[in-house]
Amino acid sequence: MSINLDVPKKFAMIVNQAHQVATEVFRPIARKYDRAEHEYPKELDMLAALIDGMNAAGQGSTGARGVRRDSGDKGQGNRNGTNMSGVLSIMQACWGDVAMVLSMPRQGLGNAAIASVAGDEQLARFDRIWAAMAITEPSFGSDSAAVQATAVRDGEDYVLNGEKIFVTAGGRCDAVVVWASLDRSRGRAAIKSFVVEKGTPGMVVERLERKLGIRASDTATIRFTDCRVPAANLLGSPDVEAEQGFTDAMQTFDNTRPLVAGMAVGCARAALDEIADLLEQAGVTIDYDRPAFTQHAAAATYLQMEADWEAGYLLTLAATWMADNNKPNSLEASMAKAKAGRIGVEITLRCVELAGSVGYGEGSLLEKWARDSKILDIFEGTQQIQQLIVARRLLNKSSSQLK
Numbered sequence: 001m002s003i004n005l006d007v008p009k010k011f012a013m014i015v016n017q018a019h020q021v022a023t024e025v026f027r028p029i030a031r032k033y034d035r036a037e038h039e040y041p042k043e044l045d046m047l048a049a050l051i052d053g054m055n056a057a058g059q060g061s062t063g064a065r066g067v068r069r070d071s072g073d074k075g076q077g078n079r080n081g082t083n084m085s086g087v088l089s090i091m092q093a094c095w096g097d098v099a100m101v102l103s104m105p106r107q108g109l110g111n112a113a114i115a116s117v118a119g120d121e122q123l124a125r126f127d128r129i130w131a132a133m134a135i136t137e138p139s140f141g142s143d144s145a146a147v148q149a150t151a152v153r154d155g156e157d158y159v160l161n162g163e164k165i166f167v168t169a170g171g172r173c174d175a176v177v178v179w180a181s182l183d184r185s186r187g188r189a190a191i192k193s194f195v196v197e198k199g200t201p202g203m204v205v206e207r208l209e210r211k212l213g214i215r216a217s218d219t220a221t222i223r224f225t226d227c228r229v230p231a232a233n234l235l236g237s238p239d240v241e242a243e244q245g246f247t248d249a250m251q252t253f254d255n256t257r258p259l260v261a262g263m264a265v266g267c268a269r270a271a272l273d274e275i276a277d278l279l280e281q282a283g284v285t286i287d288y289d290r291p292a293f294t295q296h297a298a299a300a301t302y303l304q305m306e307a308d309w310e311a312g313y314l315l316t317l318a319a320t321w322m323a324d325n326n327k328p329n330s331l332e333a334s335m336a337k338a339k340a341g342r343i344g345v346e347i348t349l350r351c352v353e354l355a356g357s358v359g360y361g362e363g364s365l366l367e368k369w370a371r372d373s374k375i376l377d378i379f380e381g382t383q384q385i386q387q388l389i390v391a392r393r394l395l396n397k398s399s400s401q402l403k
Contacts, residue, residue: 008080047104080321091266094266102168102169108168109380130174134177134179136166142382145188149164151180151229161224167222174197175197179193193235197233205220206223213373257337267376272306272309301350305346305350319336334381338383351370352367
């Protein structure tokens with residue numbers, strides 16, 4: 001079965017709309033909210049309502065809410081579905097501003113977790129909430145199996161205890177998808193995810209972080225102390241099965257890592273487009289028909305960056321297509337995230353360098369994109385953890401065999 005990586009015609013409208021939003025909504029307010037860290041961009045409320053209407057009308061999926069696998073489509077040939085439309089639209093949106101995308105109501109990574117794992121009843125119940133994702137703890141970063149937060153069954157509830165850090169949109173969201181262990185002695189197999197709604201007794205947002213980039217997006221530390229959560233809010237199976245591991249929880253990453261890769265691809269594309277305009281204004285011609293070594297040094301650098309960008313873009317689409325067609329894509333999702341995260345940082349920083357004083361000042365968004373892009377190489381699994389996952393998959397090694 002072949003993969004056609006051209007943008008599907010049926011998504012042309014939604015991709016164009018996302019680009020218009022990036023141009024007309026995100027970019028004009030990007031600098032304002034970058035300076036006013038933690039201030040919510042109220043301009044996004046009307047846009048979020050519009051996106052909700054489009055999703056409800058079946059006009060294509062946008063953002064994280066579109067992430068879901070439909071098991072009923074197995075064996076029905078090539079398919080471009082909600083994952084592809086979501087990734088393509090998020091690329092365009094992040095061409096405008098990554099922080100604005102992360103600030104969009106009901107488009108959080110917690111929504112992606114719910115879409116990936118929740119049952120039909122849970123999908124309906126949580127349809128209108130804005131959900132953040134709470135995985136990282138003070139004792140670990142990318143090693144999701146090291147979760148120390150606990151969830152103990154007590155009647156019709158689970159009682160959660162623990163602390164989560166770096167929760168994107170944790171201060172603004174309606175609910176948080178929390179990873180916790182049902183039994184820490186059972187290892188990773190006991191790790192499950194729970195939807196904890198804001199206002200639940202025992203859940204406290206302790207502080208908001210000040211950050212290098214994505215300043216328009218709030219990043220919270222949240223503590224859970226004897227926090228009672230209905231058993232019906234556990235996503236996936238409540239059973240602890242050693243042979244299955246924590247498949248339900250980790251399935252989220254197979255779907256969301258291509259989304260984050262798409263964010264990096266979109267941000268890098270913005271920098272490439274900006275520097276191409278600046279080079280043209282400076283009289284530097286980029287000629288695709290001549291070898292790079294025969295051209296101006298800046299043009300040769302641009303061609304190299306664009307080749308790297310193309311690799312990240314294609315890897316992202318391939319991993320996304322596999323999700324839409326119900327193919328195991330853990331390897332491809334990590335490859336896409338690793339490549340796109342790295343090229344996002346390298347391209348945006350190199351564009352700042354090529355632009356000189358223009359790139360370093362606030363007159364251009366280049367320096368902001370360079371700051372914003374770094375987080376895309378860190379969250380949802382760092383560059384190093386992605387390379388480790390890829391190595392394990394290629395060498396057929398377990399996590400205990402290859403650390």
